[in-house]
Amino acid sequence: MGIPVSYYLVLSAIMFVIGILGVLLRRNALVTFMSLEMMFNAANLIFVTFAAYYRVLTGQIFVFFVMTVAAAEVAVGLALMVAIFRTKHSIDLDQMSSLKG
């Protein structure tokens, strides 16, 4: 009666792929961060799905931790972006390529 697990898995896979594409193709740093969030949430979705499937809470606990960590990462990322914005006046990731070779 409930929605089959595979639907969730497919959805999460789609989200994950969209996230990857976003990271690879977008130059704006903020959009990249959003795509990263998308990837994390895709994983969260699966965790919750299987938590329900196995009727164990472990997955849902995991989701809490993942969300916290993702938030921390983005916070740090944004702080770094602010730092670099002061000099480059842009958040275009392609412009941050002085380290190469």
Next chain:
Amino acid sequence: MIFLEKNIADPLLNLAPLVILFPLLGLAINLLLGRRLGEKGAGVVASLASGSSFVISLLLTLSLQAHPQAFTLPLFQWISIGSLSVSWDMRVDTLSTTMMLVVSGVGTLIHVYAIGYMYNDVHHQGDVGRYRRFFVFFNLFIAAMMLLVSANNYLVLFVGWEGVGLCSYLLIGFWFEKGKDGIGNARAAQKAFVVNRIGDFGLLIALFMMFWWFGSLEFERVFNAARSLAPAQQGVLLAMTLFMLMGVAGKSAQLPLYVWLPDAMAGPTPVSALIHAATMVTAGVYLIARSQPLFALAPAAQGVICWVGALTALLAATIAVGQMDIKKVLAYSTISQLGFMVAAVGMGAITAGMFHLITHAFFKALLFLAAGSVIMGMEGANTVAHHHAGNPEEEIDPQDMRNMGGLQKRMPLTYGVYLVGALALAGIAPLAGFFSKDEILVSLWDYSLPIFLLLLLTSFLTAFYMGRQVLMVFAGKARSQAAQQASESPKVITIPLLILAVLSLLGGLINLPGVATLEKWLEHTVAMPEAGHFSPAIALSSTLLALLGLALAWVLYGYRSLAKLQQSDPLANYLGVIFHAVQNQWWIDSLYQRVFVIPYRYISHEVLAQWFDQETIDTMAHDLGRWNQWFARVLSYLQNGFVRTYGLVVLLGVVVMLAFLATR
């Protein structure tokens, strides 16, 4: 360790390691403090070290007299890998103590002599600072030789063997920047080393075979194993002993590896005396004596050795007849006498061989040292004449006998001892050489008639060339200014000469027929066939032949005036081409040069160094390096600084790996 083992037989025997340690201590003192000791000080230290070694050897001998059984003193475990276990032990038995006494005794005398001789030499050649170095090397040699004779296994013996080879190299090339073309001495040293190497290669193969078939390198073990293995593996033993012969031929200058010894005369005279007459070259003889059980099991090898020794003896004696350099005559004489010794021990007559080794050490060292005294006199006068005369005539070669003559009056003591040495070498009774040579001849008479005749002929030639030499150097009138003004050498030179002369006179007492002291002494260690009996017939014929040789020399060289010696040797008139041949050593050296040395140098330089190494391998290495750098440059395009590119490559990498896994 050393001092933990209590020797039940005699505590004195525990002092054995000191025979090696004293010379090492001497050389260490000379190395570290030599500058402060000054010239003569360094010499004294070295002589004391060598003398202490002699004292210890004497003590060991005395304590062995009470208990003549062999005594081994274990020092430490050296190698223990798998089934190979080699420990550094010292062996004190009658054979090794005999050698020790000879080496350290004669060695100490030569050390004292060298104090004076080298003092003169370094001033003559102009590098006073090198005096200390000489004595460091000299002590090192004594240490290495002691190591050789006191070894209890073949590997330690080999260490000593190599050590003496090294010292020989260092000392021959002592004046490395002098000599013919400024490089002659260095070349001689190199020749000695390389030729010795060839011999050492043979010895090493023999050692490998010993380990392979007998599983050990210790003397006792090897001999026992050989005895049990002999009937089955005759070929192995034959090969082993023949390889050892190669080593002996190298070290003891036998055919075909004797060519280094005449060239080794480029070293200072004490070196020639100690290393190339009395001690190092006798190492080969010692090796055969020590390995007598092995040789006894391979009679064919014994025959080969005997022939080699005899042929060498004859060949060298013929060459000695035609030499003009005072030291070269003695060098070829040494080769010849070594041939005697090798023939003797090869055949199994260990006592005879060792007896001759001892007496030869006495009179050959005496002869060399006296020759050095002569050379010193000539050099001194040479310099004086050159400076005082003020004429631009070139300095003459102080070693060429054609420039000498009449030295009997100028250097009477040297003349006296030289005469003693020459007579001893010629084998005139009752000097030492007579008894030892006679014993060898007696044993050969029983063994093989042809060899006996060869060696008899050699004895004749020996007497002849020694007479020739004595007459050329001391008799007649001086043939050059240097000879006219030569003067006797100082006491530090002449006293060792006197001592050695006494030993040459009385040396025969060591093993008088009938009393046979040496024989009984050595019997404790070496099994040998029944004692050679004294044969008056042989003794008489050999003495007669010797006298005949001396007489002939007198006829040719003493009776007539030698004033025209500079132009041609009287013998040349009689022998013509043959004399020319022996004067050029039968051209054997140039034969070796043509056949071996020149092609080898060619291959080494043109083929291997230039073509193979430089063109082929170097190019390959260079190209590889360049290829790497090109690859690096290509790869660095990936690291372009864009995060997105990085992410893309990661993704691609994962996809590739998954694809790879999927296909498996």
Next chain:
Amino acid sequence: MMIDVGRMMLEILPEIGLLILIGVVLVLDLFWRKSRKKLGWVSFAGLLLIFVLTLVFVQPARLPQLTWGGMISLDMTGYIFRMIFIAGAALTVLYAIANDSLAGRGEFYLLLLTSTLGMCFMASAADLIMLFLAIETTTVPLFVLAGFLTRDQKSVESGIKYLLFAAMTSAVMLYGFTWLYGFSGTTQLYQIAERLKYGFVPQAAVVAAMMLVLVGFGFKISAVPFHFWAPDVYDGAPYPVAGFLSTASKAAGFAVLARALFVIFPLQTETWTLIVALLSTASMFVGNLLALAQKNIKRLLAYSSIAQAGYILIGVAADSPLGTSGVIYYLSAYLLTNLAAFGIVALVGRAVGSDEISAYAGLSRRSPALALAMLVVMLSLGGIPPFAGFIGKLLVFAAAIERGLIWLAILGVINTIVALFYYLTVLKVIYLYRSEEEDKPLAVSSAAGTALVICIVGIIALGVVIAPLYGWSTDAAATLLFLPR
């Protein structure tokens, strides 16, 4: 069931200690406005204390045990790795004290300690949640540390690149974790292993999950093709941070890699051995070849550390006690070596003002001690006896040969030869090239000097006195392959 809180606290003594130390430094940072530099020494003293206490009190039992509800596995592996991390952190603190732009800022030490805390948990994590949290606790402070010098563009850029790359690979790894969770219904590593063994899980799916998980771990150890962040981040980050990243962080990555592969995927050994071997080969070649073309010493060290990761992966690929003990030995040696390297680079870089290799000319005359230290470091990296790097390589190659991966060992040896070229080039510049500034001596502060001395002595000691650490590594390796309970 009584939960013995005291005992459980004792079991994670190092982590508790670190936590307390963080608190102390935080409070002191608030109060000590003038003498902030002393914070560094406080952190160092604290780390030293923790090190000693751990050494004495926290020796694990012979057999691994699970504690804290199955989150932490107490075994020799975790123990040794914790020691490595704490030592690394202590040395990094010493280097930071010598670095003026970092020394006075309390946040630096806080972040460093937090990262170390995360690493300690990484070493002994036995649950997916714990693992993920530990990895993130380790990495997030490192983002900030990399971009610590906010006025330096390169530093911030390196921070951003590190963050993006880390986040991306973390997400991928997390996705892999979800599959593992999905197949087994639990997040405890050992239970997952059991359920994967007995459940009817399609092999392809497990292998895919393994690949995804490897992405995350591969990023941590900077293996190819997950290495792109390393050169840029080492180049831009402050010197002590680069040193810390290249050693302790990498070691942490190897700890979790080894544990994950051995524990969760014991059945897929052939597959992951092959994958790890391929990763190793790629890392060695790419690392060494690209290092050949470098003119900047920090980037050279970065590529060199990519290659070193390749060598260590050989030990992992060997999948044997000898291999794992080789990994641990190598990592310990590598910790000391690379920290020393970056320390020297820091000292010279700040004195000369440039990180180009050509700036090292004449160093042997300016400061013979530093030149000698660099000699030891480069030779140890190149695997020359009697330095520690040699033993590490020896063990790793021996393990590979023992398991029949002879081709891998051969490739390793070839790469060692190639690597020697650029190591020796640095030495050539130091010893053979002259420069005009030869006469000015190089100041070495006491902190940096102490750290360098410890490192160099350690390198030589580990290269010569092999038995103690080797014994521990072997014990650790044995317990890693042994399932508890």
